[in-house]
Amino acid sequence: xxxxGNPLDIARLVAEHHEAVYRYAYRLSGTETDAEDxxxxxxxxxxxKGGQLRQADSVRSWLFAILRNCFLKSRxxxxxxxxxxxxxxxxxIPQQESPPxxxxxxxxQYALDRLSPQDRMILxxxxxxxxxxxxxxxxxQIPIGTVMSRLARxxxxxxGQLFPHWAQQVxxxxxxxxxxxxxPLEKKLPVRP
Amino acid sequence: MASVPDKQPFYEAIEACRPGGRxxxxxxxxxxxxxxxxDTTLAFRYQWSQTVDRQIGAAFADVAVPDGLGDRILxxxxxxxxxxxxxxxxxxxxxxxxxxAVENLAAEGLAGGVPAQAxxxxxxxxxxxxxxxxxxxxxxxxEAGQSGQERENKGYAAAEEVSVRTSGSISGGKKPRRWVLxxxxxxxxxxxxxxxxxxxxxxxxxxxxxxxxxxxLQFAMGEAEGVFGSGQRWEGQPGVGPLAFxxxxxxxxxxxxxxxSGLLGREGLxxxxxxxxxxxxxxxxxxxxxxxxxAVEEGLFTEPPRxxxxxxxxxxxxxAWQENGLLYMLVVHRDSSRAYYQxxxxxxxT
Numbered sequence: 001x002x003x004x005g006n007p008l009d010i011a012r013l014v015a016e017h018h019e020a021v022y023r024y025a026y027r028l029s030g031t032e033t034d035a036e037d038x039x040x041x042x043x044x045x046x047x048x049k050g051g052q053l054r055q056a057d058s059v060r061s062w063l064f065a066i067l068r069n070c071f072l073k074s075r076x077x078x079x080x081x082x083x084x085x086x087x088x089x090x091x092x093i094p095q096q097e098s099p100p101x102x103x104x105x106x107x108x109q110y111a112l113d114r115l116s117p118q119d120r121m122i123l124x125x126x127x128x129x130x131x132x133x134x135x136x137x138x139x140x141q142i143p144i145g146t147v148m149s150r151l152a153r154x155x156x157x158x159x160g161q162l163f164p165h166w167a168q169q170v171x172x173x174x175x176x177x178x179x180x181x182x183x184p185l186e187k188k189l190p191v192r193p
Numbered sequence: 194m195a196s197v198p199d200k201q202p203f204y205e206a207i208e209a210c211r212p213g214g215r216x217x218x219x220x221x222x223x224x225x226x227x228x229x230x231x232d233t234t235l236a237f238r239y240q241w242s243q244t245v246d247r248q249i250g251a252a253f254a255d256v257a258v259p260d261g262l263g264d265r266i267l268x269x270x271x272x273x274x275x276x277x278x279x280x281x282x283x284x285x286x287x288x289x290x291x292x293x294a295v296e297n298l299a300a301e302g303l304a305g306g307v308p309a310q311a312x313x314x315x316x317x318x319x320x321x322x323x324x325x326x327x328x329x330x331x332x333x334x335x336e337a338g339q340s341g342q343e344r345e346n347k348g349y350a351a352a353e354e355v356s357v358r359t360s361g362s363i364s365g366g367k368k369p370r371r372w373v374l375x376x377x378x379x380x381x382x383x384x385x386x387x388x389x390x391x392x393x394x395x396x397x398x399x400x401x402x403x404x405x406x407x408x409x410l411q412f413a414m415g416e417a418e419g420v421f422g423s424g425q426r427w428e429g430q431p432g433v434g435p436l437a438f439x440x441x442x443x444x445x446x447x448x449x450x451x452x453x454s455g456l457l458g459r460e461g462l463x464x465x466x467x468x469x470x471x472x473x474x475x476x477x478x479x480x481x482x483x484x485x486x487x488a489v490e491e492g493l494f495t496e497p498p499r500x501x502x503x504x505x506x507x508x509x510x511x512x513a514w515q516e517n518g519l520l521y522m523l524v525v526h527r528d529s530s531r532a533y534y535q536x537x538x539x540x541x542x543t
Contacts, residue, residue, distance in 0.1 A: 011267060018263045023256040029508075036262065037506040037528065039412070040269045046327070047270055074508025074526075105255040125244070127253040131207040132216060139536045144221065152208035159245065 010047050013059065018043070023065055025126050026069045028120050030113045038074065042067045065131055065139065068121055074109060075117045111161030117155040126151060200235070203228055212247040271290050271507075273407060338505060358542070399488035400457060402513060406504035409511040409522035412456045413475055421526075422465045424451025432517065435460045436478045439521045441497050442512070443538040444468070453477060458486040473526040474536055482518045489520060495524065497537055500514065500530040 021042050026035035045066050112120050122140075125131045131139065137147040207227040210216040217226040229236045273515030399406070427450040432440040438448070444466050453459040468474070481489055494502075496516035503512045511524045511534055525533050 010270060012265050014270075018266055019258045020259050022262060023254055026256045027253055032259065033505075034508060034528065036259065036265070037508065039262065040266050042507055044270060044273055044411075047274065073418070103245075103253045108249065108252040114493050124253075126211070127250045127328075130211060130250070132211060134221070139389070146206040148209045150450045152205040155208050160247070164251075179520050181288070 010043070010050075013046060013063075014043055017060055017063055020060065021067055024124060025067055025071070027112060027128060028067070028117075028124055030109060034074070038067060038070050041070050043175060045070070047148075061129070068124070072117060072121065101163065107162065111158055114161050115154065115157055119157060120149075121156060122147075122150055122154050126155075126192065198280070203235055204238070207235070207242050209238070210243070212243050212250060212354075241281035247332075262361075272404075273411065283405055288291045314321075382461040387467075399490040400442075402493045403504065405457065405489065405493070405520070405522065406511045407459055409477060409513060409524050410504050410506055410509055412477070413511070413526075414509060420451070421475065421543065422449050422463060424449040424463070427464060436519065437517075438478060439478070439516055439519075439523075441516065441534055441538075442466075442476060442522070442523070444536055453479075456522075459483050460521075468535055470532075470535065472532045473537065475524050477522040477524070479520050479522075481515050481518050489515075493520070497521075501531045503533065 017186060021034055022039045025038040025042070026032065029035050031036055042063055046063060112123070112147060115123070122136065124138065125136050133147045136151070137144045141146070147185060202474050203225055210222065210447045212227075216222055217229075223400045225235075225239075229239055304383070327437055426439065427448045429438060431438045431442065446466060446468055449465045451463050451465070452460070453463045456477055456479055459479035460483075461477060464476040464478070466474045466476065480486075494512075497514050498512050500510070500539070508528050509524055509527045511522060512533070513520065513522045515521070523536065525536065
């Protein structure tokens with residue numbers, strides 16, 4: 001199965017990592033079909049380029065890096081990131097202590113789908129890969145300050161999608177029903193089989 | 194709001210902290226750790242961000258994995274690697290055998306003495322014809338009617354071409370006739386060797402339609418980022434000329450064309466299309482039959498297939514069909530029926 005000169009045990013690689021790669025791919029792409037295609041592509045490339053892997057204990061990071069490249073490449077026309085402001089409005093954060101609303105996985109995907117591929121990618125690196133801002137900077141080969149700005153903006157946009165009522169105006173008080181915040185488009189959430 | 198810009202670095206630092214608080218120990222975030230003990234607003238914001246991020250992180254990983262995905266991945270890998278090895282074996286094996294045959298024949302021809310006159314007969318003559326056939330000439334273009342002198346001249350030209358490729362040491366200019374003839378003989382023998390090498394005695398199994406589409410997908414995805422659209426602007430007529438643009442494609446935007454090699458072991462052209470809707474596609478055209486290349490199995494579509502008959506992966510989809518002795522492979526850089534069908538007239542795809 002493995003390509004010539006490829007030290008990887010591909011069957012084992014697939015068995016151990018395909019679920020994580022698929023989950024990540026789903027969050028990036030937003031559909032099951034695309035996620036499965038991306039996952040297959042990741043392992044195909046891994047199989048062909050297994051010789052490039054230097055450290056066996058970084059297999060998952062390597063697969064995730066391949067996935068990110070495949071994802072960006074699959075978005076042939078990248079959605080431009082809105083210019084926006086670099087400031088994160090303080091008003092978007094409740095001024096008094098309140099439990100954050102619960103986040104449904106479908107609701108999260110609905111919000112992610114409305115972000116640019118670049119935003120989704122850096123959020124994936126932060127939330128899914130659990131990378132620090134330094135590791136993200138190293139991986140993307142961009143300055144640390146740029147990572148912090150991009151990350152903050154991407155998170156602000158994601159929260160703006162998840163909690164639109166906080167993004168609209170200054171709340172006088174925390175939400176009355178903070179445990180579940182219905183979004184205006186909630187009824188249009190895609191239904192997964 | 195005057196104080197907000199001042200706090201921007203703190204806000205960004207808060208957002209850079211992963212849930213769990215460990216990042217506050219990072220020297221680069223020490224200023225934030227200090228500020229959190231003094232500024233209750235910042236401290237509240239930090240706590241709120243940590244809590245929300247914890248929830249988002251949990252939701253991020255909450256994705257159901259389809260049943261049998263691992264098996265499907267392995268099956269795809271087997272198919273892809275099998276077809277890739279098939280193509281590589283054909284391409285690499287052919288080149289090695291050709292080089293070896295040419296070297297052997299050259300050595301034998303020179304060691305055995307040089308005939309005073311070239312006598313192109315039987316297989317040798319056919320080999321020379323094959324060697325000197327210009328790429329632009331259509332299959333079946335008549336060669337009858339050429340005078341013996343014309344044929345001999347072509348033989349010389351071929352001989353020189355082969356000699357340069359073989360030894361790399363012979364320069365142009367006037368050469369003694371016997372050397373020209375000697376190299377002509379070498380060329381003829383090499384071409385005859387080609388016929389022997391590629392005689393279908395132990396040729397690999399032909400490409401199936403599915404393998405062709407998979408090969409096209411892999412080829413397109415393997416192309417470097419800047420290659421798309423890097424060719425010359427094309428303004429020809431579909432169906433006209435060698436490696437012509439397909440008549441089945443309906444596209445009104447700018448088309449750029451470039452050469453490609455190695456696709457299914459063949460050389461051909463790639464027409465890059467960028468639709469007004471922002472969808473990219475590349476139409477690859479290679480000869481359906483080419484000496485030295487793995488054959489194509491019967492049953493290939495004779496017109497563009499339906500979307501559900503295409504190969505799709507990684508956000509790409511690929512279709513393959515034959516048309517006037519040419520093999521067309523359209524790779525759309527987006528995987529959706531809408532994106533695919535916009536490159537065809539509605540009635541073309543059945």
